[in-house]
Amino acid sequence: MKIQKKPVIDLGCCNQCEVCIDLAPHAFKMIDAGYVDVLPLDSYEDDEDILEAVKNCPQDCISWE
Numbered sequence: 203m204k205i206q207k208k209p210v211i212d213l214g215c216c217n218q219c220e221v222c223i224d225l226a227p228h229a230f231k232m233i234d235a236g237y238v239d240v241l242p243l244d245s246y247e248d249d250e251d252i253l254e255a256v257k258n259c260p261q262d263c264i265s266w267e
């Protein structure tokens with residue numbers, strides 16, 4: 203059985219630039235509390251938009267858990 207990895211945002215270094223939301227709006231969302239949250243999905247790893255969002259985060263604050 204393959205263990206699913208999930209993107210995690212380090213809120214301490216996130217500057218809310220919303221690049222991740224622009225690239226993968228189905229996976230990332232700015233919530234009312236003022237920070238970016240990862241939305242629940244069945245799979246994250248094989249999604250090219252999510253991989254691009256992780257790669258293009260200017261603060262490098264998205265990692266895999």
